Amino acid sequence: MKELSLNILDVAENSVKAGATLTQIIITEQDNLLTIEIVDDGCGMSEEVVRSVVDPFYTTRTTRKVGMGIPLLKLACEQTEGELSISSITQENDPVNHGTHVTATFHTDHIDFTPLGDVSASILTLIQGHPDTDFLFMHKKNGRVVKLDTRELREVLEDVPLNSYDVMEWIGEYLREQYEALS
Numbered sequence: 001m002k003e004l005s006l007n008i009l010d011v012a013e014n015s016v017k018a019g020a021t022l023t024q025i026i027i028t029e030q031d032n033l034l035t036i037e038i039v040d041d042g043c044g045m046s047e048e049v050v051r052s053v054v055d056p057f058y059t060t061r062t063t064r065k066v067g068m069g070i071p072l073l074k075l076a077c078e079q080t081e082g083e084l085s086i087s088s089i090t091q092e093n094d095p096v097n098h099g100t101h102v103t104a105t106f107h108t109d110h111i112d113f114t115p116l117g118d119v120s121a122s123i124l125t126l127i128q129g130h131p132d133t134d135f136l137f138m139h140k141k142n143g144r145v146v147k148l149d150t151r152e153l154r155e156v157l158e159d160v161p162l163n164s165y166d167v168m169e170w171i172g173e174y175l176r177e178q179y180e181a182l183s
Contacts (some may be wrong), residue, residue, distance in 0.1 A: 003117025004036065004106070006077065010069035010100055011038045012126050012135070018042030020099065022134045022151075023126075029141040032109040033082075034116065040133065041099040044090035052085065073104055080110035120175040123148065124168060131163035138181070146178040 015023040020040035074084040082105040091098040139146040
């Protein structure tokens with residue numbers, strides 16, 4: 001993928017498909033290290049599946065025989081001498097504290113570092129496509145934080161859908177303003 005924001009979108013989509021009610025997307029930039037964490041409360045994966053998802057020829061999809069999202073993210077990490085780790089607990093093993101935690105680290109000063117890209121667009125796409133799922137997004141950089149929590153929005157909006165035009169416009173502007181302050 002040309003931008004890490006697309007990898008974030010792909011992994012978060014997997015979280016939604018796994019039945020997550022809350023998906024947390026946390027980006028931390030410190031010195032020359034970028035860390036992306038995607039944590040969900042979905043159904044989780046068995047140890048065997050966790051080992052298999054890094055294989056591009058493994059997929060749970062029935063529409064095609066390959067799954068490239070996680071393997072491409074792993075490759076992007078390794079190209080910068082970073083790493084990808086995945087931990088998961090199945091709902092069967094723990095009915096309360098189940099889900100998946102993906103952590104990807106990148107060395108941003110490496111020549112093969114893939115640009116982060118338009119993370120705001122990925123967050124907007126997730127909310128637009130899954131208005132009933134909650135997302136907590138945080139991007140930490142230089143002691144500042146860009147943050148959006150759809151649970152807080154729901155409290156204020158009451159019965160207004162998150163994917164309504166006016167709400168999506170407001171979210172986009174809210175993220176833009178925070179990113180301007182982050183620079």
